[in-house]
Amino acid sequence: MKRLNQNMTPLFTALKEYHSKNVIPFDVPGHKHGVGLSEFRDFVGSRVLEIDVNSMKCLDNLCNPIGVIKDAQELAADAYWADHAYFIVNGTTAAVQAMIMSACEPGDKIIIPRNAHKSATSAIILSGAIPVYIQPEINEELGIAMGVSVEEVERAIGKHPDAKAIFLINPTYYGVASDLASIVKIAHRNGISVLVDEAHGAHMNFHEDIPDSAMKVGADMAAVSMHKTGGSLTQSSILLLRDGIIDHNHVKTTINLTQSTSASYLLMSSLDVARKQLATKGEEILDNILNLTREARKKINEIEGLYAFSKELIGTSGVYDFDETKLGVNVRKIGLTGYEVYDILRDEYNIQIELADMYNILAIVSIGDTKKSLDALVDALADIAKKYKRDEEIKLKKSILQNPDLIVSxxxxxxxxxxxxxxxxxxxxxxxxxxxxxxxxxxxxxxxxxxxxxxxxxxxxxxxxxxxxxxxxxxxxxxxxxxxxx
Missing domain, CATH: 3.90.100.10 (Orn/Lys/Arg decarboxylase, C-terminal domain)
Known part of the structure; x- marks a missing residue:
């Protein structure tokens, strides 16, 4: 298959051309290139508001793209080894909802891990699908869920051969990847579509040391949070589709049920540029990020009581592969909860991490990080371990993961x-x-x-x-x- 020229940015280029013409606007939005919102304009800059525009012929329309948005989406599909790509401006929540609603009708069974994001639950409500929950493997030492095993998926399919779809996470928040390729083969042998929440995997297609992406191993659909690790603006996402089980026209119609008809050109053009950057420079950028993360892990693991987990988990229960850009640190042995360390980092060191749980903190390391930022985090953790350490390590009183009874859909x-x-x-x-x-x-x-x-x-x-x-x-x-x- 002939590859497209990934140096092109058709939507972003068209937006810049529109901006250069100084068009007199009598359409929406009402701030009219920022004139009507001067206080905000003065803070964020005039150009941001000058390119906050509405759909028009030269800029195409996201609800029915036939021009530059269509071209930009085709480039995204090519970069991610998909047959179709759809820009999403309502966040990956909307992408997950469209994915499940495209694959499942009311009453259809969907096999889904119990640690799926709330967007999957809302999608099940919207679609009327019936969840068949499977349990991810648990690492008791870390106190977190890992991936789902191939055996657990096979058992679920055996019990529910009429399932319409299986929903998977690639990778988990903490960077754990399941054996997605094997699960895809098993599902497809049984006529079951594979839907993947790839919210934290926008970078996964662009470096060999990072786990395989959903499209690369043959999944049917994947929802990719480009803004989380790919560099686009918050709330921008891409839904990917491989031709076969699910019809692309049906996906487009489903997206338009919930997606805004006033799509932000700031968000969409950032998707266009972020895709270009990953496709043309991703390996180089990720090389640097992986080196920085590995160095930071090594230093953290030299701090008494802290454990920055990584690829040594591969081969343990539920861990087929691991994304090193997710810098999870187990803090239980310094006698602090992850929540406490989260607050101390923010309040006393001016460092904002992604999340915490009872045992761990998680720092997302992405294309915008530097040696300086990672050194600041390592130094802060060393200081915290010295100043705040308690003698008694944290022990989890109750597990977050339950296996509840579903009584009503x-x-x-x-x-x-x-x-x-x-x-x-x-x-x-x-x-x-x-x-x-x-x-x-x-x-x-x-x-x-x-x-x-x-x-x-x-x-x-x-x-x-x-x-x-x-x-x-x-x-x-x-x-x-x-x-x-x-």
């Missing part, structure tokens, strides 16, 4: 009558809403599941740690909606 639960009860009194009830820590956005309970004592106790632990909990109508998660009339 998430969609039926969402639309059912509900009543509000105190969280302490919710044990045994069927949940009418989700509870999750954000980030990472993995639900502890989803609509339709029976609430257990372990769930409630774990939520209390998280509240004591002042974690950011989401999903319930009550912002403080003292109460929860359960099924049944008031």
């Amino acid at each position: 998430p969609r039926d639960a969402y639309y059912s009558s509900k009543r509000v009860v105190p969280l302490d009194e919710a044990v045994g009830e069927i949940s009418g809403e989700s509870i999750m820590v954000y980030p990472p956005g993995i639900p502890l309970v989803v609509p339709g599941e029976r609430i257990t004592k372990d769930m409630v106790e774990y939520v209390k632990i998280l509240k004591e740690e002042e974690c950011q909990l989401q999903g319930t109508q009550d912002p403080y998660v003292d109460y929860i909606n359960v099924l049944g009339s008031a």
